[in-house]
Amino acid sequence: MGYTFQFGQVWPFLPRLFDAALVSLQLALLAFCGGLLLGTAGAAIRTYGGAWARRAVKLYVTAFTNTPQLVQIYFLYFALPDAGLVLSSFTAVLIGMTLNAGAYLTEIQRAGFESARRSELEAAAVLGFSRLQQIRYVVLPHAMRVLLPPLSSHFIIMTLGTSMAAVFGVEELTGEALTLSSQTFRSVEVFLIVAGFYVALTLLASLAISLFARAAFRVRVRPL
Amino acid sequence: MPDLVIRGLDAHYGATPVLSGLDLHVESGATVGLIGPSGSGKSTILRTILGLLPPSRGEIVLDGRRVDYAKPAEVRALRERVAVVFQQYNLFQNMTVLQNVCITPVKIRGRPRREVEDEARRLLAKVGLADKLSSYPDQLSGGQQQRVAIARALALRPEILLLDEVTAALDPELVSEVLDTIRLLAREGMTMMIVSHEMGFIREVSSRVVFMADGRKVEEGPPARIFDAPQEARTQSFVSKILRH
Numbered sequence: 001m002g003y004t005f006q007f008g009q010v011w012p013f014l015p016r017l018f019d020a021a022l023v024s025l026q027l028a029l030l031a032f033c034g035g036l037l038l039g040t041a042g043a044a045i046r047t048y049g050g051a052w053a054r055r056a057v058k059l060y061v062t063a064f065t066n067t068p069q070l071v072q073i074y075f076l077y078f079a080l081p082d083a084g085l086v087l088s089s090f091t092a093v094l095i096g097m098t099l100n101a102g103a104y105l106t107e108i109q110r111a112g113f114e115s116a117r118r119s120e121l122e123a124a125a126v127l128g129f130s131r132l133q134q135i136r137y138v139v140l141p142h143a144m145r146v147l148l149p150p151l152s153s154h155f156i157i158m159t160l161g162t163s164m165a166a167v168f169g170v171e172e173l174t175g176e177a178l179t180l181s182s183q184t185f186r187s188v189e190v191f192l193i194v195a196g197f198y199v200a201l202t203l204l205a206s207l208a209i210s211l212f213a214r215a216a217f218r219v220r221v222r223p224l
Numbered sequence: 225m226p227d228l229v230i231r232g233l234d235a236h237y238g239a240t241p242v243l244s245g246l247d248l249h250v251e252s253g254a255t256v257g258l259i260g261p262s263g264s265g266k267s268t269i270l271r272t273i274l275g276l277l278p279p280s281r282g283e284i285v286l287d288g289r290r291v292d293y294a295k296p297a298e299v300r301a302l303r304e305r306v307a308v309v310f311q312q313y314n315l316f317q318n319m320t321v322l323q324n325v326c327i328t329p330v331k332i333r334g335r336p337r338r339e340v341e342d343e344a345r346r347l348l349a350k351v352g353l354a355d356k357l358s359s360y361p362d363q364l365s366g367g368q369q370q371r372v373a374i375a376r377a378l379a380l381r382p383e384i385l386l387l388d389e390v391t392a393a394l395d396p397e398l399v400s401e402v403l404d405t406i407r408l409l410a411r412e413g414m415t416m417m418i419v420s421h422e423m424g425f426i427r428e429v430s431s432r433v434v435f436m437a438d439g440r441k442v443e444e445g446p447p448a449r450i451f452d453a454p455q456e457a458r459t460q461s462f463v464s465k466i467l468r469h
């Protein structure tokens with residue numbers, strides 16, 4: 001036994017791993033923000049929409065939460081060029097992850113939408129708020145407070161999920177690690193460092209989401 | 225000069241009739257006190273005026289124009305002129321006192337923030353809350369929250385103010401501070417419709433009192449007559465019960 005760690009060979013590649021980590025973070029952030037928009041619209045439609053719109057959203061959610069994300073992205077990757085849309089692998093993965101996130105976040109946010117007190121909504125209506133204004137100023141801030149923990153953990157799952165992009169040749173953290181380990185033959189060291197990067201990313205991710213929630217919805221998270 | 229007329233109004237919750245054949249007139253500058261036993265339909269009148277419950281028959285006429293509650297634009301126009309304060313203060317929990325008061329004029333009606341904030345500060349001072357501008361509702365007492373709700377309604381510069389049991393959820397010590405606020409409004413000539421169980425207060429502040437029972441108007445008149453010399457048996461028994469209380 002006794003593995004001798006040899007980080008020496010790996011250190012010079014640290015900047016490359018750092019750049020790759022930024023690609024991962026970018027992918028996670030973009031997909032999450034897109035998914036949040038989709039999920040907010042989806043939850044609003046599920047809560048307030050007409051019968052057909054509700055059914056359409058339900059179909060979307062069912063389709064995307066019951067198939068593997070990898071399969072969804074493969075499908076986009078191969079189906080979209082046939083439809084005349086040639087995408088870079090980054091874009092294909094981004095679209096796939098966004099659609100997938102939209103489906104999960106619709107379900108997650110639906111619960112939050114129902115947490116706004118009916119009396120507050122009625123007050124808003126009587127003050128002359130339109131339905132959209134009620135959602136923007138009353139429902140979402142309430143929802144965000146309830147939803148911050150589940151949203152933040154979904155963001156972390158997504159951040160780690162970006163490693164899937166390696167399969168499509170995106171040069172994000174895992175992809176870069178695979179390349180490096182075959183170049184240096186120091187796989188254990190490379191993946192240890194990469195694991196450290198992922199930990200840093202997820203910490204950054206939860207910080208980012210709480211800042212986002214604060215900026216977008218002025219959510220105060222304070223003990224009650 | 226607002227003038228609100230209710231004519232032959234019927235309203236239902238599902239199949240249950242709640243108001244029947246109601247006639248009511250709130251003329252400019254009047255303070256109409258609405259009294260009656262629990263379940264007689266007092267809150268329902270206010271909800272119907274505001275379009276939270278569509279009238280099933282009859283009409284509500286504002287300044288000579290019949291309000292068409294099927295048209296959202298007309299309901300919105302009415303809500304710009306008629307404000308309400310409910311028994312449960314319904315403040316926005318995620319906003320400070322100042323934000324609660326300012327959000328509608330600024331975000332919904334597009335008035336300049338600076339101007340609205342100045343006015344909000346003045347209104348909050350008037351209801352005795354000058355030092356609570358940046359508190360959140362859950363940091364305030366019931367009476368303070370209710371006064372914020374009144375300031376929020378006043379910031380809309382309503383022509384008519386509807387008040388529904390605004391003191392009912394309050395401890396006795398807090399009641400008087402809210403009543404003082406309303407008294408002040410009445411003196412300033414605000415057109416109001418006030419639902420309350422505080423008979424002494426209704427008697428003092430109303431220019432006219434309406435007694436309701438079972439969704440109907442039973443009797444209407446100046447406070448002295450309704451309280452001291454009611455004509456109808458239902459009014460007599462209600463008033464005598466309340467006063468003996």
Ligand SMILES: Nc1ncnc2c1ncn2[C@@H]1O[C@H](COP(=O)(O)OP(=O)(O)OP(=O)(O)O)[C@@H](O)[C@H]1O
Binds near residue numbers: 260265267
């Ligand atoms: N959301 C509702 N659904 C069904 N029935 C209702 C609803 N709200 C009120 N009612 C019924 O309508 C009738 C009138 O209610 P309303 O709230 O107008 O009475 P009120 O005079 O304001 O009584 P209180 O003094 O207790 O506030 C009551 O019989 C009540 O049970």
Ligand SMILES: [Mg+2]
Binds near residue numbers: 266267268388389
């Ligand atoms: Mg009532």
